Amino acid sequence: MDYKHFSHPHNLIIHRAYELGIQVNCSGCNSPCDNTTTAVHACHPCNYFLHDHCANAGRYVKHPCHKAHPLILLPHPTYAGNTFICNACGHPGKSFSYCCTPCEFDLHVGCAFLPISVTHKAHQHELSLSYGVPVVPRRGSNTDHEYCNICKNILEARHWAYSCQNCDFNVHTACATKEVVPGLYQDD
Template identity: 30%
Template sequence: MKYGEKEITHFSHPQHKLRFEISEAPFKCDGCKEVGIGSRYKCNSCNFDLHKHCALPSPFKSHIFYPKCSFQFLPRTPGDIPRFCNACERDINGSVYHCKSCGFDLHPTCANLPSVLDDGEVKLHLYCKASEPCQKCGRKGRSWTYRSTCKKYNLHVACVREMLVESWQDIYLGHGSNSKKLETRIPNLKGTVQTNQQRNKGKVKKCTAIAGMAVQFIISALLGDPTALIAGVVGSLISKA
């Protein structure tokens, strides 16, 4: 199976084929159990959905932040102890990239986070640790971090993931009796982004808007599809929350 295939058979759902589609509505991935948006493989008969990273994973994956590690894709976490993602610090409840030698774990979407997010106006680079305070929590060393080229905006992946989970609004997929309630929700970001530039009130509005745009792009990457189109959809959902 390869990326770009319109229809696949997947071991986790052998009774029906999964078809590739682009969704502007959020869905819950039945592989990693995390929320998704955009590209997915879907069973229309069963409301079964997979991120493309979960449907067609690389069996093994390396990461620049862990040069000595070899991450193996597993359909579920190994062993009986709770495990958390070393990128976003949240629990892992489904499929995972696991390094047997060091015990590190990554959500599939976190393992595939782009090193650079760029929409032509905001450019964000991924770092293993923050060298400057995060715009959300005000602290430095915590989880992976996206930092703007201008070095004014720093956002922990963990903080954005928390915003994604803590501020959910109820969203229903489908229609009528076939509707499916999403167990996760799109975040309301109003008032969540803190800036250290509020002494100069003339710049606050612009700085907050740019920081909010940065959050939208990181959220879209965490949802599995870091494109301008999907970021725009995320932004519209946020504005309605």
């Protein structure tokens, strides 16, 4: 079955990742389409591929982290340099983003659909998604930043994290999960 996707001028054909016979990256999120991916939407002549969750991502979402405006799915950045910085993880992006142009607010597709809570083997309690890391003053410390309890690197206060507030346990979203929950936020 082939169909038209708003992000590409040609029809896309749905395949299983292993049927492609080659390793490809998703043109929507720029991550590998591996054998665990259930479906890949492909335009072979253009070398254009989409994970199922990127191909089926809603065009608009109302996200709790940005209540002022709906976020619009864009197939490529509109900024000079053709890149954006994700407000959730702080990493640059060159492909799909959920964007609020008036606010210059952007999210990777994967960051937009992170689960609200996760469990992780490194901590005994459920971890909740926080839209910014709370910096807790510590006795005898003059630092104004937190460290990820998994990778031990700095957690930027303006970026998202998973946290257990009761235990002061904070981790990067990427350290806590790779899970994406498509359709988590829908336009009502």
